[in-house]
Amino acid sequence: MSVSSNISQEDNKINIVVNERFDFSLHQQFRDAYSQCTTKKFNYALDLSQTEYMDSSALGMILLLKDHVDMYEGTLVILNPSDTVNKILTIAQFHRLMTIER
Amino acid sequence: MLASKNMLWLAGSLSVLLIVNQLWLQSDLLFYLAQLYLLGFMTFSLYQQEKEKINSSASSNNNKQMSDVDDVLIHEVIFELQQFLHQEIDIIEKELNRTKSLVEEAVTGISESFKYLQGLSGEQQNMILSLIKNSSSLDENDENPTLESFVSHANTTLEGFVKVIINTSKQSLQTLCYTDEMVTQFDSIFNLLAQVEGLATQTNLLALNAAIEAARAGEAGRGFAVVANEVRSLSVGSTELNQDIRNEISNAKEIIAKLRDSVEQMASADMTSTLEAKDKMSEMMTHVEKVNKHTFASVEELAILAPKINDAVALGVRSLQFEDLTRQSLHSLHENVQSIQAISDVLISFEQNDQKLVHQQLMVLKDKCQEIYHQTKQAEKARSVKQISMTEGEIDLF
Structure with missing residues (x-):
């Protein structure tokens, strides 16, 4: 699996980890990782520490995740993006939309 | 000059006279002193005269020869x-x-x-x-476009461009989501169709049974046999229709698969070139700022x-x-x-x-x-x- 998710209901937390290539082929898996989670005020964490490549569809997927999070009044944090990935996130001005922790 | 000479002579003779007189007459010391004084005076006046002559040679007309030479x-x-x-x-x-x-x-x-x-x-x-x-x-x-404003303008444009790309991706993915849901719907339609097909098969079977029963009844079941035959042909027709629907939906699924491909292409744009452009732009921006400063x-x-x-x-x-x-x-x-x-x-x-x-x-x-x-x-x-x-x-x- 290129996308793995880890839900802990007790902590109201879901951790999604994406492997090296974050592109269109993952969209189904990525959506499945969070779509079942419909609890309100959930904390979403997207771990990009292992991700090396990202295309625009990845950004689109993150935006869809953001929409999902907003719909259920949760929070979204992107964790440990690499330099390249962080650059892409900066160009997309994602730091204005969500928290990026390095 | 002449007068001084005379005076000299006079003084000389006088002193000789006096010396002789002294020697001869053995006169007293006072006289001797007076005689000496006279001699001194004579010498001094002579000297004075000479000096005066040298000093005022121009004014003296006495010495004609000397003045001519001068x-x-x-x-x-x-x-x-x-x-x-x-x-x-x-x-x-x-x-x-x-x-x-x-x-x-x-x-x-x-x-x-x-x-x-x-x-x-x-x-x-x-x-x-x-x-x-x-x-x-x-x-x-x-009104006057400068390099700075141009670069900043380009930067804004690039940012807008990036935003458009990402939004397109997002919308495409959303579309894909709906498409996938539609495919699921189609699958349930297939299930329904299978049920309808089962019904048709059963109807066909029932019509067959009815026809057999009608044949057994003989002349009395003749009319029923016609009805059974009609029902059977109806079931065959519904099976054919089912097959048509199945074919159409299969075509639709194929089209949806193509749609997925094109949506995928639309959603996944490579960001590398944009990234480079952005890097260059910020580099240029810094440079322009530096140059401007x-x-x-x-x-x-x-x-x-x-x-x-x-x-x-x-x-x-x-x-x-x-x-x-x-x-x-x-x-x-x-x-x-x-x-x-x-x-x-x-x-x-x-x-x-x-x-x-x-x-x-x-x-x-x-x-x-x-x-x-x-x-x-x-x-x-x-x-x-x-x-x-x-x-x-x-x-x-x-």
Whole structure:
């Protein structure tokens, strides 16, 4: 699996980890990782520490995740993006939309 | 001379007389002393007379021979003196004129070059002012596109472009989501169709059974057999229809698969080139900012420098007043030379008026000398006063 998710209901937390290539082929898996989670005020964490490549569809997927999070009044944090990935996130001005922790 | 000789003789004979008298008559010491005193007086008066004669040789007309020799010598000396003075005056005059013209030429040249420099400096100042005006109007006025505004504009455009790409991706993915849901719906339609097919098969079976039962009933079941046959043909028709629907939906699924492909292409744009462009853009932005800052600083420095150049030029122009002072100095030097010339002229008259007495001519010379000496002294005094007031007073541009 290129996308793995880890839900802990007790902590109201879901951790999604994406492997090296974050592109269109993952969209189904990525959506499945969070779509079942419909609890309100959930904390979403997207771990990009292992991700090396990202295309625009990845950004689109993150935006869809953001929409999902907003719909259920949760929070979204992107964790440990690499330099390249962080650059892409900066160009997309994602730091204005969500928290990026390095 | 003659009188002194007589006196000498008289004194000599008197003293001899006295000595003889003394030796002869054995007179007293007092007389002897008087005699010695007389001798001393005689010698002294003789000496006095000689000295007076040497000192006032011009006024003494007694010694004709001596005075003749002196006149010739004086003429010669005065001639030589006049020659010497004439030559010196010529050289000094020539040098004075040369200096004057040199200074005038130099000052004209320097003054012109200073004026030119002043004009250039003014031009430079104007250019700098317009430069400052331009560089400061960049931000307020968008009418003149600059590199900075262009780059910032391009940057904004790029950001908008990135935003559009991401939004397209997002919408495409959303579309894909809906498509996937639609495919799921199609699958459930297939299930429903299968159920309908089952129903048709069962109906077919039932119709078959009904036909068998109708045949067994014989003549009485003849009408029922017709109905059973119709029902069977209906079930076959519904099976065919089912197959058609299945085919259509399969086609739709194929089209949806194609749709997915194109949506995928739409959603996944490679960001690498955008990333590079963005990097280049920010690099350029930094560069432009640096250049702008540097330019602005340089322009400011220039703006400070230009008035300084102006001041320096003005100072130079003011310093050119030395020409005026030099000319004054040269002029007074010329006056001094004129004075010497006047003396020289008097000396010339010695030659011309040979018949006049040397004494008279010398007197004229002496008077002239005194007169010129006083004139020169007066002029010098006036000049030094003037110079002091010059150095003390403010010097204006001319």
